[in-house]
Amino acid sequence: xxxxxxxxxxxxxxxxxxxxxxxxxxxxxxxxxxxxxxxxxxxxxxxxxxxxxxxxxxxxxxxxxxxxxxxxxxxxxxxxxxxxxxxxxxxxxxxxxxxxxxxxxxxxxxxxxxxxxxxxxxxxxxxxxxxxxxxxxxxxxxxxxxxxxxxxxxxxxxxxxxxxxxxxxxxxxxxxxxxxxxxxxxxxxxxxxxxxxxxxxxxxxxxxxxxxxxxxxxxxxxxxxxxxxxxxxxxxxxxxxxxxxxxxxxxxxxxxxxxxxxxxxxxxxxxxxxxxxxxxxxxxxxxxxxxxxxxxxxxxxxxxxxxxxxxxxxxxxxxxxxxxxxxxxxxxxxxxxxxxxxxxxxxxxxxxxxxxxxxxxxxxxxxxxxxxxxxxxxxxxxxxxxxxxxxxxxxxxxxxxxxxxxxxxxxxxxxxxxxxxxxxxxxxxxxxxxxxxxxxxxxxxxxxxxxxxxxxxxxxxxxxxxxxxxxxx
Amino acid sequence: xxxxxxxxxxxxxxxxxxxxxxxxxxxxxxxxxxxxxxxxxxxxxxxxxxxxxxxxxxxxxxxxxxxxxxxxxxxxxxxxxxxxxxxxxxxxxxxxxxxxxxxxxxxxxxxxxxxxxxxxxxxxxxxxxxxxxxxxxxxxxxxxxxxxxxxxxxxxxxxxxxxxxxxxxxxxxxxxxxxxxxxxxxxxxxxxxxxxxxxxxxxxxxxxxxxxxxxxxxxxxxxxxxxxxxxxxxxxxxxxxxxxxxxxxxxxxxxxxxxxxxxxxxxxxxxxxxxxxxxxxxxxxxxxxxxxxxxxxxxxxxxxxxxxx
Numbered sequence: 001x002x003x004x005x006x007x008x009x010x011x012x013x014x015x016x017x018x019x020x021x022x023x024x025x026x027x028x029x030x031x032x033x034x035x036x037x038x039x040x041x042x043x044x045x046x047x048x049x050x051x052x053x054x055x056x057x058x059x060x061x062x063x064x065x066x067x068x069x070x071x072x073x074x075x076x077x078x079x080x081x082x083x084x085x086x087x088x089x090x091x092x093x094x095x096x097x098x099x100x101x102x103x104x105x106x107x108x109x110x111x112x113x114x115x116x117x118x119x120x121x122x123x124x125x126x127x128x129x130x131x132x133x134x135x136x137x138x139x140x141x142x143x144x145x146x147x148x149x150x151x152x153x154x155x156x157x158x159x160x161x162x163x164x165x166x167x168x169x170x171x172x173x174x175x176x177x178x179x180x181x182x183x184x185x186x187x188x189x190x191x192x193x194x195x196x197x198x199x200x201x202x203x204x205x206x207x208x209x210x211x212x213x214x215x216x217x218x219x220x221x222x223x224x225x226x227x228x229x230x231x232x233x234x235x236x237x238x239x240x241x242x243x244x245x246x247x248x249x250x251x252x253x254x255x256x257x258x259x260x261x262x263x264x265x266x267x268x269x270x271x272x273x274x275x276x277x278x279x280x281x282x283x284x285x286x287x288x289x290x291x292x293x294x295x296x297x298x299x300x301x302x303x304x305x306x307x308x309x310x311x312x313x314x315x316x317x318x319x320x321x322x323x324x325x326x327x328x329x330x331x332x333x334x335x336x337x338x339x340x341x342x343x344x345x346x347x348x349x350x351x352x353x354x355x356x357x358x359x360x361x362x363x364x365x366x367x368x369x370x371x372x373x374x375x376x377x378x379x380x381x382x383x384x385x386x387x388x389x390x391x392x393x394x395x396x397x398x399x400x401x402x403x404x405x406x407x408x409x410x411x412x413x414x415x416x417x418x419x420x421x422x423x424x425x426x427x428x429x430x431x432x433x434x435x436x437x438x439x440x441x442x443x444x445x446x447x448x449x450x451x452x453x454x455x456x457x458x459x460x461x462x463x464x465x466x467x468x469x470x471x472x473x
Numbered sequence: 474x475x476x477x478x479x480x481x482x483x484x485x486x487x488x489x490x491x492x493x494x495x496x497x498x499x500x501x502x503x504x505x506x507x508x509x510x511x512x513x514x515x516x517x518x519x520x521x522x523x524x525x526x527x528x529x530x531x532x533x534x535x536x537x538x539x540x541x542x543x544x545x546x547x548x549x550x551x552x553x554x555x556x557x558x559x560x561x562x563x564x565x566x567x568x569x570x571x572x573x574x575x576x577x578x579x580x581x582x583x584x585x586x587x588x589x590x591x592x593x594x595x596x597x598x599x600x601x602x603x604x605x606x607x608x609x610x611x612x613x614x615x616x617x618x619x620x621x622x623x624x625x626x627x628x629x630x631x632x633x634x635x636x637x638x639x640x641x642x643x644x645x646x647x648x649x650x651x652x653x654x655x656x657x658x659x660x661x662x663x664x665x666x667x668x669x670x671x672x673x674x675x676x677x678x679x680x681x682x683x684x685x686x687x688x689x690x691x692x693x694x695x696x697x698x699x700x701x702x703x704x705x706x707x708x709x710x711x712x713x714x715x716x717x718x719x720x721x722x723x724x725x726x727x728x729x730x731x732x733x734x735x736x737x738x739x740x741x742x743x744x745x746x747x748x749x750x751x752x753x754x755x756x757x758x759x760x761x762x763x764x765x766x767x768x769x770x771x772x773x774x775x776x777x778x779x780x781x782x
């Protein structure tokens with residue numbers, strides 16, 4: 001199979017053995033990871049008191065077409081809020097990227113978080129970088145098998161918990177977990193768990209940085225939001241390389257004075273920054289598309305510089321302009337524009353959520369037949385009225401119409417109905433009008449829903465059209 | 474041609490075979506993962522053959538193991554068989570989550586009286602959605618998907634004219650027991666002039682302008698033994714519901730398409746045609762084909778279509 005002459009179609013992955021590091025940014029990242037995991041894994045278990053509906057704080061109930069978010073109940077008609085949320089998320093990403101670079105990638109992206117967890121498991125079971133390289137090179141033995149197997153087992157366990165937790169957001173968590181293990185859960189729950197277990201295991205365990213380099217669209221288009229003022233993780237070339245470049249610590253280049261005399265930079269070429277990099281790049285080569293701004297190389301160099309007593313890390317957050325010694329502006333028109341758009345979108349969504357209509361009415365014309373002539377010569381149109389009560393209390397409503405003089409509204413025995421809390425109701429309405437045969441065409445009118453014995457709720461209207469024979473439709 | 478070059482240099486491995494001196498067989502091995510995936514499908518197939526119905530054997534087939542499925546058949550008997558999609562479907566239709574929910578509602582409606590159903594918006598909404606399917610399956614072939622009917626053939630159920638009565642009990646009886654509507658043909662009884670006279674009178678009943686002299690002659694035929702129309706259509710022309718006789722005084726025409734034209738001569742001609750040819754219409758009875766609960770749902774649905782009485 002090995003063939004020197006043939007060009008490989010795919011480049012084989014070069015294994016990356018990341019070394020652990022301690023420091024400011026590592027601690028920050030552990031903090032964010034802990035917070036994110038606490039929210040993700042514990043949120044479905046949080047109970048919430050409601051007059052009507054489930055007692056789970058966050059529940060996306062697809063079959064009932066309701067999303068429960070603490071005290072907010074999102075109904076099917078409110079689903080455009082999701083679009084608003086996505087717009088906000090996109091703008092927030094643009095805004096933060098314009099301001100501070102790939103903060104999302106380095107600190108918040110689930111690929112980064114789960115890869116961090118998997119690397120932690122790997123390190124706890126197999127040891128740090130050198131031990132892992134040695135283990136991989138070693139011939140297969142019982143000890144190696146145990147270590148490798150237990151790593152993969154723990155990875156799969158973490159993946160399974162991830163997948164299982166995801167399903168808990170879509171049904172009552174305590175019941176679903178019992179159903180899941182007793183074999184009574186819906187097929188979708190098993191399929192979702194299996195799928196997410198597989199993807200988590202493959203993405204965080206096996207693919208890792210290749211997800212960022214080859215799969216992630218954001219990694220590709222984020223560069224258009226970058227400019228010379230954007231915060232990036234960069235190597236201080238002038239200090240690290242000086243005139244003659246970096247050099248290892250040797251007898252002649254032991255302390256800083258000797259090195260500065262000879263024009264050698266502060267970088268001792270220890271390679272620690274490369275070894276900690278989860279994407280396997282050398283930050284000293286400059287800004288690269290693979291860099292996810294995780295800042296671990298900053299911690300690595302800080303550790304070395306601290307131990308040598310040579311000052312701060314050679315790698316740090318800076319901008320291209322700043323690194324070149326030019327004045328750098330953080331707030332640029334584009335960033336401000338992103339910020340304004342972001343605030344506008346947040347404001348609009350908040351306003352929309354805050355002004356959620358407690359009562360909704362929509363009218364569907366029954367079009368088969370569109371109209372029918374009655375025995376007294378009048379024309380009858382039929383409509384289905386969809387009414388929804390979004391409050392926690394039942395509302396008695398009277399159904400009326402306006403705008404069609406002399407018309408008769410027939411609702412059978414349902415002219416006044418009680419809308420149950422958090423429920424929708426459909427009622428059939430018949431409208432009769434137009435005794436003269438000369439009346440043709442169509443007329444617009446309104447259906448009105450008048451809440452009874454509720455001063456806090458106003459009347460709501462929905463437009464409808466009355467069709468007569470001879471209508472061009 | 475780098476490919477050719479690579480081959481001539483022996484870059485691509487061959488199997489080592491050579492025919493006719495220089496014909497060689499290249500060896501391009503598959504990726505290892507592909508091979509493993511292939512083995513995995515083989516293993517899957519072997520397990521599948523054991524567990525599921527798979528191989529034909531003579532006139533039968535292997536039934537698989539550990540895959541019993543129990544379901545209640547349409548005749549009410551409990552059957553256990555090897556796994557198959559038909560049994561799975563029957564079971565889901567009877568015992569699935571949605572099926573159970575639907576049965577719950579169905580029994581609620583079956584137990585309720587008509588008055589209770591008509592006054593309950595939720596039961597009405599359920600009735601509308603289920604009966605729409607029943608109507609589509611059983612009634613729409615004649616009466617149309619929206620109950621609009623066909624003029625001259627099948628009555629319009631979406632208007633407020635009820636040949637056999639529009640009360641919920643009468644609609645129920647119509648669906649359960651069926652109806653047979655009959656009007657004799659008068660082609661042998663009336664000559665052309667008499668036909669015109671009766672048609673003029675009939676049209677005048679619903680306010681259509683007609684020739685007054687012909688109308689008076691027609692009225693005499695209609696109201697006396699000569700035509701005998703008043704027996705079924707009543708002297709006032711409003712029709713006997715018990716006979717399914719049409720109300721001639723309203724604006725609805727179920728047989729003669731009077732509303733379909735503005736020309737008085739054509740209207741007259743259309744009514745004449747019905748009187749001369751007579752009418753025979755039959756609605757089958759549904760008490761044997763539908764369950765009482767289904768008939769109940771359809772009754773409410775049809776009653777609501779035009780706004781029943």
